[in-house]
Amino acid sequence: MSLRIAIAGLRRGASFDAVFRQRPDCKVVAVCDRNEARARQFAEAHEIGKWCTAYSDLLDEEADVVVVATPAPLHAEQSIAALRAAKHVLSEVPAAVSLDECKALVAAAQGSTATYMMAENYCYIRTNVLVRHLARVGLFGEIYFGEGEYIHELKGLNEITKWRRKWQTGINGCTYPTHSLGPLIQWFDQRVVSVCCFGSGHHYRDPRGDEYEQEDSIHMACRMANGGLANIRLDMLSNRPHNMTYYSLQGTEGCYESPRGHGDRPKVWLKSRHDDPNAWHDLSGFEKEFLPEQWLHPSEEALKSGHWGGDYFVVADFLGAIIEDRDPPIGIHQAMDMTVPGLVSQQSIAEGSAWLEVPDSREW
Numbered sequence: 091m092s093l094r095i096a097i098a099g100l101r102r103g104a105s106f107d108a109v110f111r112q113r114p115d116c117k118v119v120a121v122c123d124r125n126e127a128r129a130r131q132f133a134e135a136h137e138i139g140k141w142c143t144a145y146s147d148l149l150d151e152e153a154d155v156v157v158v159a160t161p162a163p164l165h166a167e168q169s170i171a172a173l174r175a176a177k178h179v180l181s182e183v184p185a186a187v188s189l190d191e192c193k194a195l196v197a198a199a200q201g202s203t204a205t206y207m208m209a210e211n212y213c214y215i216r217t218n219v220l221v222r223h224l225a226r227v228g229l230f231g232e233i234y235f236g237e238g239e240y241i242h243e244l245k246g247l248n249e250i251t252k253w254r255r256k257w258q259t260g261i262n263g264c265t266y267p268t269h270s271l272g273p274l275i276q277w278f279d280q281r282v283v284s285v286c287c288f289g290s291g292h293h294y295r296d297p298r299g300d301e302y303e304q305e306d307s308i309h310m311a312c313r314m315a316n317g318g319l320a321n322i323r324l325d326m327l328s329n330r331p332h333n334m335t336y337y338s339l340q341g342t343e344g345c346y347e348s349p350r351g352h353g354d355r356p357k358v359w360l361k362s363r364h365d366d367p368n369a370w371h372d373l374s375g376f377e378k379e380f381l382p383e384q385w386l387h388p389s390e391e392a393l394k395s396g397h398w399g400g401d402y403f404v405v406a407d408f409l410g411a412i413i414e415d416r417d418p419p420i421g422i423h424q425a426m427d428m429t430v431p432g433l434v435s436q437q438s439i440a441e442g443s444a445w446l447e448v449p450d451s452r453e454w
């Protein structure tokens with residue numbers, strides 16, 4: 091099967107173009123960007139036959155797949171339009187920016203013959219994949235606690251990509267949860283049933299002198315369906331170096347901590363494998379036994395792709411689902427599991443950090 095790919099949004103979309111280009115079974119046939127020069131130059135530089143500035147024109151192209159890599163407030167609307175046109179959708183994160191959009195997106199995905207997948211690429215980071223495999227075979231025992239942190243100071247980027255100032259730092263609550271929450275949901279193998287969100291106050295102003303609506307460090311406590319707790323920290327404002335990939339996991343039989351940087355390494359302690367209850371061990375010691383072959387010996391193409399190889403495997407799983415006619419690993423309900431808690435957290439913090447129930451999209 092050969093698949094024709096159309097891409098909307100040519101900044102993040104450029105990374106997807108590079109990955110689809112590695113695949114002999116795919117051809118990027120059309121690109122769209124509201125910025126005319128960017129669309130035209132990208133198409134010329136990459137020898138892509140069609141380019142346009144209006145998303146509706148992209149949908150008119152003869153393509154099988156649409157990649158939605160535009161700003162967050164457009165994801166749901168553009169995904170819904172593509173699904174209605176029976177085109178497979180790979181959407182950037184988050185899947186939507188309101189609960190109403192989420193409901194409309196679920197209805198569109200359920201009513202379409204096409205496949206929907208959310209491109210939550212941090213679930214595909216090598217260490218996160220390995221921890222998932224250790225969790226699946228029960229090496230952590232019963233998992234009851236986890237942490238995920240996305241610390242990415244973007245006050246400057248807010249001024250270049252202005253939608254971020256409104257949709258990421260212009261709303262109080264966990265506006266960008268999926269990179270931190272996604273891997274934890276997979277490790278727990280549980281959805282979030284309620285959230286309580288609180289913050290560290292306001293210590294920064296934008297260049298116009300306006301206080302950011304979002305508090306500097308947002309914490310979203312997530313009650314998991316098995317009674318466990320996951321704590322998500324989102325910080326896009328504090329003056330400090332990045333750490334977008336901190337995670338930890340605790341179960342009755344073991345624990346994991348990813349690096350906080352500055353020379354630390356991913357480390358694990360597993361009761362059934364390690365005698366000394368106080369000694370950490372390198373997570374990498376479990377690669378050979380537990381990592382699938384494609385991760386153990388990744389292809390050159392995979393190594394070249396963005397986000398530590400994650401982008402390559404997102405696309406591989408998406409295409410595999412289409413070609414083999416199976417559900418993608420981050421299909422519509424998993425996308426909702428990772429997106430909806432953040433939206434409810436915005437309500438929670440507005441209500442004085444009330445614990446609020448997170449609806450299950452499977453019941454919509």
Ligand SMILES: NC(=O)c1ccc[n+]([C@@H]2O[C@H](COP(=O)([O-])OP(=O)(O)OC[C@H]3O[C@@H](n4cnc5c(N)ncnc54)[C@H](O)[C@@H]3O)[C@@H](O)[C@H]2O)c1
Pocket residue numbers: 098099100101102103122123124125128143144145159160161162164182183184209211251252397
């Ligand atoms: N998963 C990841 O690791 C990751 C990394 C970066 C960005 N993202 C996500 O990808 C999305 C895009 O982010 P970005 O950094 O590329 O943003 P950006 O603002 O740098 O680029 C967005 C592009 O979309 C274009 N655009 C805007 N409206 C459009 C429309 N209606 N139709 C077509 N094109 C339109 C803009 O002209 C611009 O070229 C965001 O949702 C962001 O959160 C995810």
